[in-house]
Amino acid sequence: MVQKQYLTYNDVHKLCQEAAPEILEKFQPQLIIAIGGGGYIPARILRSFLKQPGSPNIPIQAIGLSLYETLPSDTTTDSPVGGAPEKEGTEVIRTQWLDLSALGEMFNLVGKRVLIVDEVDDTRRTLEYAVRELEKDVELARAKLGVQGETKFSIFVLHNKDKEKKGTLPKDMMEEGRYMAARTVGDAWICYPWEATDIDEHDRLAKSQGVEEHAEHNKLA
């Protein structure tokens, strides 16, 4: 039985707030790429905290990546909600990609500092896909436009599940600290508030869980 962990919206808001100073210091992102649907909400919240007085908002571009379970019958189905543990035989499907034509000076990613945002890093498949495909875009732009400059991708997730990963991220990204998780958790089922059908009950579960954790912590202390 996988343990469920409930997050309130304010929990999510505060995780973004807490992470923002380090993101500003280490990454100084010029563009946020939100992986939808789970990354939309943290990306939008994070942007408020990354805003610098006198500077415009950091643009957010959304890409859509869905995990599909490949069933034995060769049909596919939506995988469960974002925080749920991923099943075997899951593949990444692209449902939206960048539209850089409208971004003015951000029209290509060459030489830019780009922060990729998602809610959870479960098997790392989605993040691997995102970084690999974005790097391909950078190479294409370099070749096509003849522009130079180093593109730096960084990653922010609310939760990294401490488990065996199926996907890998570039070695230099990990070594240079360009991967950041607000929290590292066990292989829990993380229940994000935007998936709650009864948000009051969801908040009660989050609160009672907090109380239990606190009691557990005191017991251990």
Added chain:
Amino acid sequence: MVQKQYLTYNDVHKLCQEAAPEILEKFQPQLIIAIGGGGYIPARILRSFLKQPGSPNIPIQAIGLSLYETLPSDTTTDSPVGGAPEKEGTEVIRTQWLDLSALGEMFNLVGKRVLIVDEVDDTRRTLEYAVRELEKDVELARAKLGVQGETKFSIFVLHNKDKEKKGTLPKDMMEEGRYMAARTVGDAWICYPWEATDIDEHDRLAKSQGVEEHAEHNKLA
């Protein structure tokens, strides 16, 4: 002095939940287009409530539209946060547009039911721009691909400000009830939670405001 109205995340969640049955009944959307940044969060929440058992999630595509204030010096600046009253001389800037190439059968909008989501309808400039430009895309696709079928756009916003509008929406959309606001409010400054730098204080203000409104209501009753 414009009155400020504070919304908690759970308020936003419940506005989406409350609106979902009517949206499902009247619009049956096949695609959600979220106007970023303000539309991302309501769109993502709404999708949870529009999900039908046994059916895949409704895809969300994000478009980026920003309001820029044209200053006398001919430079532009970010307009204030979404819920703040718009100033004169504001124009809509496109920062991201659709990428339909990745959407499979949704690769064009012809013959589709499309729900446009934003957080607030202030002067209606942004919504006018979105509908007009999306309709252009539909006409282009019709001409280019030779496909037929009526595209139905509908709109969902959390708040419609009851004020003189600078933008207009198609007459048939309004007449057929394809414009829906969870709440119609006066010309207030709506403070959405994702713009709060202190979410606990924000929630306290929302709560005390609710108490005041309740008291006001009782006094009037």
